[in-house]
Amino acid sequence: MRYLTTVLPALAFALLLGACTSTHTAEGSGGEPAKSDIVDTAVNAGDFKTLVAAVKAAGLVETLKGEGPFTVFAPNDAAFEKLPKGTLELLLKPENKEKLTNILTYHVVAGKVMAKDAAKLTEAQTVFGQKLSIDATDGVKIDGAKVISADIECTNGVIHVIDSVILPKDIVGVAAGNDDFSTLVAAVKAAELVETLQGDGPFTVFAPNNAAFAKLPEGTVAELLKPENREKLTAILTYHVVAGKVMAADVVKQTEAATVQGQKVKIEVKDGTVHVDGAKVIATDIKCSNGVIHVIDSVILPK
Numbered sequence: 545m546r547y548l549t550t551v552l553p554a555l556a557f558a559l560l561l562g563a564c565t566s567t568h569t570a571e572g573s574g575g576e577p578a579k580s581d582i583v584d585t586a587v588n589a590g591d592f593k594t595l596v597a598a599v600k601a602a603g604l605v606e607t608l609k610g611e612g613p614f615t616v617f618a619p620n621d622a623a624f625e626k627l628p629k630g631t632l633e634l635l636l637k638p639e640n641k642e643k644l645t646n647i648l649t650y651h652v653v654a655g656k657v658m659a660k661d662a663a664k665l666t667e668a669q670t671v672f673g674q675k676l677s678i679d680a681t682d683g684v685k686i687d688g689a690k691v692i693s694a695d696i697e698c699t700n701g702v703i704h705v706i707d708s709v710i711l712p713k714d715i716v717g718v719a720a721g722n723d724d725f726s727t728l729v730a731a732v733k734a735a736e737l738v739e740t741l742q743g744d745g746p747f748t749v750f751a752p753n754n755a756a757f758a759k760l761p762e763g764t765v766a767e768l769l770k771p772e773n774r775e776k777l778t779a780i781l782t783y784h785v786v787a788g789k790v791m792a793a794d795v796v797k798q799t800e801a802a803t804v805q806g807q808k809v810k811i812e813v814k815d816g817t818v819h820v821d822g823a824k825v826i827a828t829d830i831k832c833s834n835g836v837i838h839v840i841d842s843v844i845l846p847k
Contacts, residue, residue, distance in 0.1 A: 612700035613656040673831035745834035746789040792828035
């Protein structure tokens with residue numbers, strides 16, 4: 545913790561704060577060189593060529609030049625080089641713009657969070673929608689990526705440099721990180737659907753929580769988890785999945801939706817609440833890197 549509040553700000557001041565202003569000669573009212581916005585700062589620093597190219601490909605330049613303020617955990621060029629071969633080239637293709645946008649906005653937190661304030665946090669909500677973890681017990685790490693420079697101040701926020709690209713969680717990762725989905729995760733593993741639900745998708749999952757599974761007759765879950773019942777379990781789970789990313793605002797406009805299992809689920813709004821095959825939707829729009837999760841209070845069964 546002390547490392548974050550003392551060493552990092554010192555490093556930022558001594559090594560990198562000038563990156564915001566070194567190529568600018570205009571002076572502010574206090575006689576100091578005028579700072580640049582986040583995008584121009586990254587361009588002028590020279591060590592964020594890949595990040596800048598990605599921001600342009602994702603169409604986020606205007607956003608990150610906006611008023612903000614934003615806190616950006618910025619991977620340098622060396623961080624992007626750690627990605628598997630071909631990954632970056634694939635992400636930069638126009639057809640993968642949404643996926644690239646998801647990754648980049650996962651590196652951005654609304655508001656200006658300086659190092660001394662980050663030291664008091666264990667997590668932070670990203671612009672993408674998921675939370676990233678902050679660990680200052682051994683150096684400072686953001687989702688496992690090491691902060692190598694901090695507090696690079698810009699006119700619309702601050703940049704902290706990290707040594708790895710961090711990735712938002714997919715559907716399985718989000719479910720696995722929530723104790724209230726432990727039964728669902730066990731079922732997905734038993735049905736051998738983990739790899740499928742970690743795929744590109746996108747998918748919309750109407751996810752029963754533990755309480756929903758507990759409503760089933762006693763012994764039902766245990767029976768379904770047996771290897772000999774994998775086909776039946778798979779049919780039930782895929783009946784909870786719709787191809788495509790359907791946010792709550794769009795769900796309410798539908799009366800039915802075709803599931804990955806093959807049959808259609810019925811969608812209706814009762815007293816302002818959405819029901820899927822009679823199961824009440826109790827939480828919506830949980831964003832994942834490959835889709836979205838809506839939580840339901842009962843397990844729904846194919847006909």
